[in-house]
Amino acid sequence: MERTLGPCPLTAFFSFFSALLLTVPVVSSDLVMNVEDISSISTFAEDSRIIGGWEAQVGRYMYAVSLQSYGIGHFCGGTLIAKDVVITAAHCVRDGSVTAVIGGNTVDEGEKINVIKSVTHDNYNSITDGYDVGLLILESSTTLDITFPVLNIDNDYPSAGATTYAMGWGDTDVTTYEKVSDWLMVVDLEVITNEDCNAAEEGDVSYRNWVTDDMMCTYSENRDACQGDSGGPLIVRPGGGAEYDILVGLVSWGVGCAYLPGVFSRVSMSYDWILNTTCAESKDPTGSLCELNRISGSDNLQTSSSTAMSPPPKFFPTSLPIEQPTSTPSLSSEPTSGYPSSEPPPRSQKAAKPEISTLQEDVDDSVILEEEESKAPINSSLRLSCKFVAVVAVSGMISMYVML
Numbered sequence: 001m002e003r004t005l006g007p008c009p010l011t012a013f014f015s016f017f018s019a020l021l022l023t024v025p026v027v028s029s030d031l032v033m034n035v036e037d038i039s040s041i042s043t044f045a046e047d048s049r050i051i052g053g054w055e056a057q058v059g060r061y062m063y064a065v066s067l068q069s070y071g072i073g074h075f076c077g078g079t080l081i082a083k084d085v086v087i088t089a090a091h092c093v094r095d096g097s098v099t100a101v102i103g104g105n106t107v108d109e110g111e112k113i114n115v116i117k118s119v120t121h122d123n124y125n126s127i128t129d130g131y132d133v134g135l136l137i138l139e140s141s142t143t144l145d146i147t148f149p150v151l152n153i154d155n156d157y158p159s160a161g162a163t164t165y166a167m168g169w170g171d172t173d174v175t176t177y178e179k180v181s182d183w184l185m186v187v188d189l190e191v192i193t194n195e196d197c198n199a200a201e202e203g204d205v206s207y208r209n210w211v212t213d214d215m216m217c218t219y220s221e222n223r224d225a226c227q228g229d230s231g232g233p234l235i236v237r238p239g240g241g242a243e244y245d246i247l248v249g250l251v252s253w254g255v256g257c258a259y260l261p262g263v264f265s266r267v268s269m270s271y272d273w274i275l276n277t278t279c280a281e282s283k284d285p286t287g288s289l290c291e292l293n294r295i296s297g298s299d300n301l302q303t304s305s306s307t308a309m310s311p312p313p314k315f316f317p318t319s320l321p322i323e324q325p326t327s328t329p330s331l332s333s334e335p336t337s338g339y340p341s342s343e344p345p346p347r348s349q350k351a352a353k354p355e356i357s358t359l360q361e362d363v364d365d366s367v368i369l370e371e372e373e374s375k376a377p378i379n380s381s382l383r384l385s386c387k388f389v390a391v392v393a394v395s396g397m398i399s400m401y402v403m404l
Contacts, residue, residue, distance in 0.1 A: 050168050051258045052223035053187030058105050060242065062146045064184055064233060066101040066110070066169055067092060067136070074107045074180045077168040077232025079247060081148050083141035083284040084113075087274065088231030089250050089265060090120040090134040100136060103144045105184045107169050114139040119277055121270055123214075131214050132252045132265040134231075135277050141284045148289065149235055149245040151275070152268045155213075158236050158248055162191045164218060165235050166251060166262075170228025180228050187225070189218035189234070189262065197261045205255060207263075214269040216249050219261040226257035234264045 056064075065078035065086050076092035078100065086100050097114070104110025117137040124131045158164060167186045197217035198207050211217060218224075218234070225232070234249030249264030267274070279290040 050166065050170055050181065050185035050187050050224075050229055051226050052220075053167075053185040056105060056167060056184040056186045061167055061184065061186070061233075062103045062144065063148055063242065063245075064167055066104075066107050067115075067231065068099050068101055068107070069094070070097055074169050074228065076228075076230045077170075077251065078136065079149065079233040079250075080142065080146060081151065081247070081274070082278055082282045082289045083146075084138040085278050085282050085289070086115075086136040086138065087247075087250065088134050088136060089132045089252055090124040091126065091129065091132055091252075092231040093118045093120050093134040093136070098136070100138055102142050103146060106182050107180060108182075111142055111144055113142065117281065119281070121273055128210065128212070129215075129253050129263075129265075130212055131270060133250060133267075133270045133274065135274070135281065137281045147242040149233065149242065149247040151271060151289070152236075152246050152248045153271045155266070155268045157268070158191050160191055160193045160196070162236065164189050164191055164248060165237060166218075166225045166229065166232065166264075167235075168225060168229030168232040168251065170226055187223045188220065189223060189225075190220045192217050192219050192261060197263070200260050202260060205260065207255070207260065211263060214266050215252065216264050216266045217261040218264070220258075222258050224254065224258040224262045225251045226254075 063080040065080055065088075066074050067076040067078050067086075067088060068074050075094075076088055078086040078088035078092070080100075080102055081087050098118075100113050100115055101107065101110040102113065115136045116139045119135045119137070121131040121133040124133065165186055165188055167184055169181045169184060194211050194213070194215065194217060197211045197219075198209050200206060200219070216234075225234075229251045230253075232251045233247055234251065236246045236248055238244050238246070247267050249267055252263050252265045254260060254262045275289065282290065
């Protein structure tokens, strides 16, 4: 199911239904609605944007792809895994004309190639966002010299506490929510266990076992992926260059930005489907995922522990649109600090983007970390996801039932 870029369609429904409750006769307090039973709430997992990150080094992440459509501009991210195949989130797959913009650091530079076919995972569930994985087949192979990230095959990797990196061109304007980032942004995120992710809560809001084995979670204070980054890569960087990057997740959904943990589709759980579909659909005769067999194995992963990583300093925003956390969330293994206690603001539609030109640049991998450290942090912002709206609305209805 395609995610809308505008306000949540459930909001109007719950507002109407809540008002209707005021005219209902007194109902027994024994009538209780369990939020876990409202499965449709998870239908509206949101697109995402980078919060609390820094500008990417030119040419470092050339496999990062901006997905754009006429009249909307950038709407999702993706990762080039073969010369003519982009992996993204299944909820980013849409009808109509879609263009993959490859190799540029801004949304209006890079090589433009049209998408001619899209395939979603056989087990994709648009209600639960299970197996939120899709492949986009391009009209032609990229002409750029791009090193593809390695696909992760180990379901236990990366382990809790490891540092990962998400990237994208999502919104950065904290007041209008209509401006995508002009520059590719990167943020470092700490992996947490799925058990801790499901247990995380703030007030009456929690994931209530929405997080399943085909997903993985991260949580870092004031840092997250958010609106506009959906489908983009979550990687581990055991080395300095792109040839060492391991694709472990795809930005999928979350409740609020930097609010509850970010949820990603776990690449290793879909590895067989990704490989088989790519090899069946790709027309690239050489240098492809299938020809090079550039898949990470146990030997690679054993040398790619979190202790081998050298992440840049953890940047924090210079200002925040909301109050700082005043309480600690309920986690079986608590992160270093609590989730924000105030609610994230609502969001509105994105603006369209200008035309795209072609640009290819090289970079010396040895200076990547040094230059990333010099980047200024962006302001942090939060959003109110449709899942969050739905949970709050349902909680309100429950309270009104009991009060009546």
